[in-house]
Amino acid sequence: MTTDAQLAYGLFWTVYAIGFxxxxxxxxxxxxxxxxxxxxxxxxxxxxVLLLTPVESSEAVSWWIPAWLHGGYEMILGDVQQAARAxxxxxxxxxxxxxxxxxxxxxxxxxxx
Numbered sequence: 521m522t523t524d525a526q527l528a529y530g531l532f533w534t535v536y537a538i539g540f541x542x543x544x545x546x547x548x549x550x551x552x553x554x555x556x557x558x559x560x561x562x563x564x565x566x567x568x569v570l571l572l573t574p575v576e577s578s579e580a581v582s583w584w585i586p587a588w589l590h591g592g593y594e595m596i597l598g599d600v601q602q603a604a605r606a607x608x609x610x611x612x613x614x615x616x617x618x619x620x621x622x623x624x625x626x627x628x629x630x631x632x633x
Contacts, residue, residue, distance in 0.1 A: 521580065529583060536586070540571055558625055565617045573613040575606045587613075 521529075547567060554560045574584040575591070591606030 521583075525580075543571075544568070557628055561624060562621060565621045566614075569610060569613045569617045573610045575609045578602055 573587040575587040577583040587606040587609045594603040
């Protein structure tokens with residue numbers, strides 16, 4: 521890949537990360553309406569998993585892209601194998617985040633006794 525392509529790749533991930541942080545903070549403020557701590561944090565965890573899970577691009581070597589974007593695009597194009605690979609990554613990230621969420625609920629329960 522050329523230097524311009526690498527610069528565009530880095531710029532994309534920088535803008536995407538900043539946009540995610542802003543979106544996450546706005547959604548977290550909206551989630552404060554929900555009175556149950558577990559539901560509120562589950563929604564935040566779902567946002568993290570859906571928007572930040574990467575998958576390696578099949579087009580460019582060593583380039584990672586958001587899995588929801590790759591999976592959705594490949595589903596529209598009809599490449600089921602590539603879409604399944606992206607959704608599998610999201611599933612693995614969801615399982616890992618589920619473990620983190622459960623541990624956070626245990627921590628919350630122990631602190632607020």
